[in-house]
Amino acid sequence: MLAYKGNDFKVFRGIDKDYKGYSNPDNDPRGPWTTGDLTVGMTGDMRPNQYYDLVDPKTGKVYKPNYNRVWSYIPESMNQLIAENRIVFPEDTTKRPMKKRFASELDSGTNPQSTWMDGVGMNTEGTKQMYDLFGKAFFSYTKPVSLVKALTLQVARAGDIVLDFFSGSATTAHAVMQLNAEDGGHRKFIMVQLPEKTDEKSEAYKAGYKNICEIGKERIRRAGAKIKEEAGLAAQNLDTGFRVLKCDTSNMKDVYYNPAEYEVNMFSRLEDNIKEDRTPEDLLFQVMLDLGVLLSSKIEETTIAGKKVFNVEDNYLIACFDSDVSEETIKAIAKQKPYYFVMRDSSMASDSVATNFDQIFATYSPETVRKVL
Template sequence: MDEGNEIWFGSDGNQTPSRKSFLSEIKDGVTPVTIWPYDEVGHNHESNSELKKLDLGGLFTNPKPVRLIERILRLVTDRDSIVLDFFAGSSTTAHSVMKLNAEDGGNRKFIMVQLPEECDKKSEAYKAGYKTIAEISKERIRRAGAKILAGECHKDWNKDVGFRVLKVDTSNMADVYYSPDQVSQGSLDLLVDNIKADRTDEDLLFQVLLDWGVDLTLPIRKETIQGKSVFFVDDDALVACFDLRINEALIKELATKEPLRVVFRDDGFESDAVKINAEQIFKQVSPHTEVKAI
């Protein structure tokens, strides 16, 4: 390292040696140092001011300044990185990711994780209608995104400030606690529907996306075809219909879309014959489609 002029011995040549960092080796010309002064990365007063500009002032204690997180992002991410924050809080990280994308045209994505921690009933946040920290976090992302879009943006930025909110829950599938000897012929009808009664079509869709390993951020649209609600994920990545009484005419029409995957409710077919024929129809019309029933 000494031969490569990579060691510095201080201005007089007699100090404790340290490794040199050259700008040519540092991404975007930023050299990380141990101490970051507040005039470069902000302070608590600045972070509170940032929330005030979003009409969220006083709702969160000790938020981090955007400039601080943005400095970290410049050091450790590239333009296509995924940034994960397990303690979202007021979502300064999400705000910083969107702001940096707007500045350099990047396509960074963020994943914010926040427990539904309840706000103190005496707090300004609770008085403003926010029952949990997660609600403040989501609202900050919405308002920050709108503010960033209203300002100057890099010409190559896709201006994507959208996000999805997902919550951890139990399976959508109904729990069965009976052994075969406890089930009578008369009780079999109660076990036909294997999906919990309080689950929506969207709940089922996202479970299928997780089961199949499909990207949860892909665009989703909903169409009505032959009177049934049909979801299209990224056009043809996945097609899903969780309505009841599905007939062969609908199955044939969906097969002409030639999706990579298609999924139905196990009890959603008009008859057992339709259920059996569904896979054969796809084999004939769209043989590459993976067919599944849940």
């Protein structure tokens, strides 16, 4: 497992530091401290200004330097540390003076780490977790939830979004839901996976999963249900829902042609600039992307004046893509005072509806931002 970042690596939190070695025997007002080395790996010839006798001003005891490891500081800096009570002198002058290192002055409360030997499972654990959910493993080297959960804890706070560009069996989604159940967080996940086909001879294919995405989706459903069942009342408000979106071409027709490409019967095909095979849901999510509305936003499907309407985030966005939309419907929508309202140009029942469209909103909801596709 390789983790890397372009420059500052503080994004990884590391493990909590162990303060067992810190104490405050002299009641130093700066709090608990431990001792650290006061020498550096340089010789007396290499650092002559750091090769000198060190004297305890309170006792007069002299501590001889080590030729192969000179003091870390020149005399002026060392005297300043002594004046600040940051140097600990031992009774035995054959031992080395040490520098106080205060817990209160540490850069952070965690240490970096390069290995995880405890607390995270091996691939065999990941295989078993898939078997527990499906009764079959489907994958040979599934990442264990404990490992991905530990990684998530390192970089994602309680309200962050976790993105996995190689979702596979959706272990990351499983780990995020498990972590939210354990610490009450509200992390969200985005899983990205090409619809790679499963082998027709595989157990996954025989079980009805024709591509990897289908396995991942079902795993999220089953893992979410299992987590809520095991946690009981503690996870009754845990959000395990998700949406499935697929990349596709634009919903809009290509209406740009060279003059030589125009045909007599082309104008009838250009009456509507939206592709015929696109659903209202297709249009809604395109609009949400265009307007910067989160794809995880709450969406309610309602009926206003006899027409199907999508209400996103409690009137933040209202969209209607039905046909034959009358002034009555537009007036009823305007009275809801949405921040955005979107509809198809071809949805308007008549030219008079199109003519009065802006005036209706100017009367009932002038602040609404209108968009016609």
